[in-house]
Amino acid sequence: ELNVAAVDPDLSLAVAKNVAKTIQLYGVKSEQLLSTQGDASQVIGPLTEGQRRNVAVVNSLYKLHQSVMKVITNQNSFPAAAEQAVTTALKAVYDLMGSAVQPLLNSVGDSVEAIIITMHQEDFSGSLSSSGKPDVPCSLYMKELQGFIARVMNDYFRHFECFDFVFENTEAIAQRAIELFMRNASLIRPLGEGGKMRLAADFAQMELAVAPLCRRVSDLGKSYRQLRSFRPLLFQTSEHIASSPALGEVIPFSIILQFLFTRAPPELKSPFQRAEWSIARYSQWLDDHPSEKDRLALIRGALEAYVQSVRTREGKEFAPVYPIMVQLLQKAMSTLP
Template structure:
C-alpha cells in the first residue's frame, strides 16, 4: 500500500478519494484533523505501512551482504557479489526517489548497509605480526588485507557514483550516505596503517645508519671528483623501490596509497635533513658525497609520491639545504631560506659541524643542569643519534629545540672559561647571533 501511495500523485489522489468516501473511523482518522489538514492526516494513517516498508527495505539491503560474508569466511566479496550489493542499493534509492521523506529514510538504511559492510570487512583483516612485515614476500594475511582494502575502495567508488546519478537527491540524504562512506575510508586507512608504520620505521632505521659512514675525507688531489652516493642511500633507494613493488602495487586505490605514502616521503626527507645536519666531522670530500646524497634523496622517495615537488615544504627544504653545504658560515646564517624554509634549529645544528671538537653537539654534552625541565631523564653525558632524533620528535616545538641548542652553547662557554681560554671558535658568535634572531621570532 505504501509503495502505491508514494509512486505517483495520481494514485495518492485515488487513495484520498477512497478515504473520503468511507466512514472516518474505518481508517483510524480524526474527523476534525481530516477536514483541517487532510494531507497530514493521510500520512499519519500510513505510518505503520511506512515502518513496515522500511523494515523490508533494510532486509533487502542486508541480505546480500550477509550472504557474501558467511560465518567463518576469510575472503572479501568478489566483484560480481559486490555488483549485486550495489544493484540492490541503487534499486532501493530509485524506488524511494518519488518522495523526499522516503528518500531520506531509505538513505539511512543505505548508510546502515554501508556500515554493516565495513564491520564485516574489518573482521576479515589480519592483525598478526605478518600483516606488517616488510622483509619477505607478501604474506597470506597481507594479501587478504589488500583484498579487503580493494573491496572497500570499490564499494566507496560505486556508492559515490550511485548518489551522484540520483536526480534531485535531497542534501540531507546525500550527507547521510557520505558520512557512512567516510567510515569506509577510515577503515581503509586503519587496514593499511600497520604496513605504513613498518615501512616508515624501516626508512628511519636506514637513514640513521648515515652516522656509521665516514664523511671526514678530503677532496681527491687530481681530476674532477667522481662522487657516488653513500651506501645507506643505495640501501634506502632499494628498500623503497622494493616495498612499492612488493606491497603497495597490489592496491587498486592508487590515489589513496599515495595520500598515505607521501607522508612517509615527507618524513623521510625531514629525517634525512635532520641527520645530515648532525654529520660530524664533515670534510670537503664528505660534503661532496653528502651533496650527492641530497640529489639521490629525491630519487629515493620518488616511488612514494606522484611527484616529488608535491611534497611541499619538505621538498623545498631538501632543495634549499644542499647549497648550504658549500657556503661560508656567514652566508649560511644570512641565507633567506633560514627561518623561512629551513628551521633555525636545523641550521644551528649544522653549524656545530664547523666548530672544533670542544664545541660539542647538543646530544654530546651534559645539559642536565641547564635544561632540567626539558631533559630531566638524561642520565648519561652523551646520547646516540637515534635517541636525540627521538627527543626531537617528542619536542616538536621550535622553542624547546632552540633552548637545547642554547644549553650546548652555554656549556661550551663554561668549558672555555674553565680552561682559561682567551677566545671562542670563529663560528661561535655566528651561532649565537643566529640563535638570538631565532628566539626573537618566537616572541
C-alpha cells in the first residue's frame, strides 16, 4: 500500500498513519500475550512455558520491526512526516521487546551479583605456595559465575532470533558484572601473597566469564579497560599504585583507595568496617551514591577515624600506607568538578 500511495504525498501520509496504527495494535496485542508471572523471570531451571511464550512474542515483534524497516528504507519519495509516523510506531515495538526481556535480565543480574559477593567467603589470606603458583587455577565463585553465565546464555537467550538486540541488553550485565567484581576484589581483607596470585588468576578468568554476554569482551569499553588496568596493580607497591597513570583516567580513585585499605593494619578500618556494615550493605550504598565526591567523603571519614584512634592510644606513628592514602585522597579531591 505504501508503494501504491507513493505517487501522492497526502495519500502517502494517510496510508503511513494507518500502517502506524496497525503496528501499534500489533504491539498492544503482543503485550497482552506476555507472561509476567514469576516463572517468566526464573533462572534456575529450564525454559518455562511463560518464558517460551515471551521468546515467541519477542521474536515475532522483531520480525515485524525488521520487515517494516526494510519497506521504509526502500521507499524513494517518502514524505518525512509519513516516515516519522511509522518509525515512531516501530520504536514502541522495540521498546516493548526491551520491557519483555527486562524481568529475565534483572534476574540474571541479581544472580551474578549474588555469586560475585560470595568471593568474601573464600580465604585470600594465604602466603605463596612453594611452587610460586596458586593452588587452583581460579576461585570457586569464579567457576560458579562462568558456569552460570554460560548456562543462562544457552538455556534462555539462545532462543531469541534478534542477536543484536540480545547483546545490546546482555552487554550491560557484563559491564555491571565487571564493576561488581572489581568493587568486591578491592575489598578483600586480609589479602596474602598467595591470595593475590589467585585473585590475579580470577581477573583473567573474569574475561572468560563475561565473554558469552557480548560479541567481543573489548566491546565493553571502559569496564574492560578497568579490568585490564587493575590486575597489575595487585602486585605493585603502594607508592607505585598511587602514581599509576591509570588512576582517575581509567580506574576511579575511590576503588584504588578502597584497595589500599587492604594493605593497612586492622586498626585502619575500611569504610564499611568503620560503619559496621556488611559488604552487601556497603555495595548497596555505593550503588546509591555513584558520585565520586560522596565515595571519597566516606573514605576520608575512615582515615580521620584512624588518626583519632592512634591519638587516643597515644601511638607514635601511623601505618606506612596512611600518608600515601592521604596524598592520593587530596589528589582525587582536587580533580573533582
